[in-house]
Amino acid sequence: MRNVTNILIVNLSFSDLLVAIMCLPFTFVYTLMDHWVFGEAMCKLNPFVQCVSITVSIFSLVLIAVERHQLIINPRGWRPNNRHAYVGIAVIWVLAVASSLPFLIYQVMTDEPFQNVTLDAYKDKYVCFDQFPSDSHRLSYTTLLLVLQYFGPLCFIFICYFKVRKLFFYHFHFYLLYTEFLIK
Structure with a gap:
């Protein structure tokens, strides 16, 4: 169990478990009820934990x-060891927390969307959403998250597995040539 792959998989499992425990139930209830019932602390904490865990997972x-x-x-060159895995995990968590801090800062709980509604069912109801200083701040942050959580990792993973695939087909091609040579 003490190899690099298992250490990384345990970290991945922990972050996914964090989503399942801390994010999914709150998001499910919020979606069903159409208003926030968990208080201001959870309003800030829920998207923060969600962003951290998604970043750690990817x-x-x-x-x-x-x-x-x-x-x-x-295979004969540099190989990551357990220490490298633990350092990588620490860097991931620090980066994830740092990139998620705007959710703690700008997430607010407000009744603003319900103020002009005259139905009694919407009295004393609150929503939880991010309130950045300006639309350009929101655009910059969401673009950063898109690059950090999607495009960057996608490109990196694609390059790694493409090189593995390329090596596989290179060896497979020579294997076919070799077996063809043996048959003749």
Whole structure:
């Protein structure tokens, strides 16, 4: 159990479990009830934890791809060890927390959307949403998250597995040539 892959998979599992316990139930209830009932602390904490855990999950997948890449492409060269895995996990968590801090800062609970509604059913109801200083701040932050949580990791994982695939087909091609040579 004490190898790099298992350490990274445990970290991935922990972050996914965090989503299942801390995010899914609150999001489910919020979607069903159409207003926020969990208080201001959870209004700030829920999207923060969700962003942290998603970031940790995707970067854990990146580290797993890097480790597999190294083991297959360069089996006699540099290989990540347990210490590298723990350092990588620590860096991932610090990066995830830092990139998620705007949710703690700008997430607010307000009754503003319900103020002009005259139905009694919407009295004393609140919603939870992000209130950035300006639309350009929101656009910058969401673009950063898109690059950090999606495009960057996607490109990195794609390159790692593409190189593995390329090596596989290179060896497979020579295997076919070799077996063809033996048959003749």
